[in-house]
Amino acid sequence: MxxxxxxxxxxxxxxxxxxxxxxxxxxxxxxxxxxxxxxxxxxxxxxxxxxxxxxxxxxxxxxxxxxxxxxxxxxxxxxxxxxxEKSKSPSPVPSPSPPSRSPPPSKPRSSAAEANTDEDEEKEGREGFQKYLDDFDPYSMFTPEQIEGKDVRLLRIKKEGPLDLAVEGGIDSPLGKLVVSAIYEGGSADKHGGVVAGDEIMAVNGKILTDMTLTEGQNSLSQAWNRGGDWIDLVIAVSPPKEYEDEVTFF
Known part of the structure; x- marks a missing residue:
């Protein structure tokens, strides 16, 4: 190379x-x-x-x-x-409002109260009767959110025959709550006079009903009514507008 x-x-x-x-x-x-x-x-x-x-x-x-x-x-x-009571699925108990009975027509509470003044006084004179318990504190049972804007009252209803109070709605319904749909004439709820159609049922005998379905609420009311004792305590939220202080009806 x-x-x-x-x-x-x-x-x-x-x-x-x-x-x-x-x-x-x-x-x-x-x-x-x-x-x-x-x-x-x-x-x-x-x-x-x-x-x-x-x-x-x-x-x-x-x-x-x-x-x-x-x-x-x-x-x-x-x-x-x-x-x-923890149970949310009680055994079937007859509903406190028989479906075969149709609700009576609405009656003005104020006019009925004027027509039955003597009967009201007799009712108020019964021993132990109070239409609303004055010392009831709703905050002891419910949260502020549950009772916000509501007129919550505790009724003590004497057991005189059937309760005869019909409810509708429930937590899973469009109403979202248990509401009185009818008061049947002659029943204990009618005789007491402190609850009317449209009122919300919030508790019975200390048991909260605000998160219950219609069936569960009916069963709870029926159980409370059939249990021993002469009275049941019913917590309601008054359906506005109503002047309850002057509206009492007894039949």
Whole structure:
């Protein structure tokens, strides 16, 4: 080989070496970028996992706080009103409002009260009778949200024959609550005179009915009525507008 040929071979080899070095550098840079991306992904997953754990711990503490408040509320409620019945699906009991009976036509309470003044006075004179219990505090049974804007009253109804009070609605209905649909003439609710069609039934004998379906509410009323004792306590939210102080009807 001549000197020129040798120089050409050496130059070609140098070029090949430079190309190999360049490829190596590119490969190393690419590998570095991939490792950086993998590390970022690992850190991102760790951060997500840590946040999930923190959120779960926060939720657990919040639930413990809510359960503690609920236990405190239940303890206070039971101290004031006795043991709350837990069953939401009582065995079938005859409804307190027979479906075969049709409700009587609406009667103006005020005019009926004027026509039965003597009878009202006789009723008020009965021993132990109070149309509404004056010392009832609705906040001892319900939350402020449940009774906001409502005129809540406690009635003590004497058991004189059937209750004869029909209800409609329920928590799963468009009404969203239990509402008196009719008072049958001659029944205990009619004789008492403190509840009329349109009033909301909120509790009976200390049992809250605001979250019950129609069937559950009817069963609770029937059970309370058929249980021992001469009276039942009925908590209602007055259906506005009514002037209850002057509206009493007895038949």
């Amino acid at each position: 001549t000197d020129e040929e040798k120089l050409a071979v050496e130059a070609r080899r140098e070029i090949e070496r430079q190309e190999l070095m360049q490829q190596k550098r590119v490969a190393m840079e690419t590998n570095k970028i991939i490792k950086e991306q993998q590390e970022k992904e690992r850190l991102r997953k760790m951060e997500i996992s840590q946040k999930a754990a923190e959120e779960e711990e926060r939720y657990r503490k919040e639930m413990e706080k809510i359960e503690a408040e609920e236990r405190k509320h239940n303890t206070q409620w039971e101290a004031d009103w006795g043991s709350r």
